[in-house]
Ligand code: 5GP
């Protein structure tokens with residue numbers, strides 16, 4: 001048994017509630033949901049995060065997420081959906097097998113995922129310069 005919990009879920013060594021699967025991706029209910037119906041979509045081939053997943057597996061995960069977002073919103077009666085991916089420990093990643101969260105949202109559920117802060121001075125220009133210089 002590999003020591004990756006999500007690989008063990010894909011191989012059924014650890015049980016889960018299957019939402020959807022095909023040859024490349026597996027979708028299952030998060031065991032500790034932000035809201036009911038919170039679903040994780042993962043590549044069947046192990047990758048740690050967005051930085052090392054193959055572009056083929058990324059495309060397969062995104063295709064499934066695209067289809068499931070609407071399905072889950074409708075089925076749960078949600079008023080919206082958050083798509084979230086945590087990459088690396090300091091971004092909140094706990095399980096080191098790449099996964100997209102599909103989180104149903106309900107009017108008045110009080111969940112706040114993205115507290116924003118205004119740019120000060122030239123911060124926007126400075127960070128933009130760095131990002132654009134790094135583009136290939
Ligand atoms: P992360 O913080 O790494 O983005 O999210 C990991 C998610 O995996 C958490 O929301 C957590 O509830 C879920 N999770 C962790 N272990 C298990 C498990 O054994 N089964 C299922 N279904 N979900 C899990």
Ligand code: ZN
Pocket residue numbers: 004005006007008046047096097
């Ligand atoms: Zn894995």
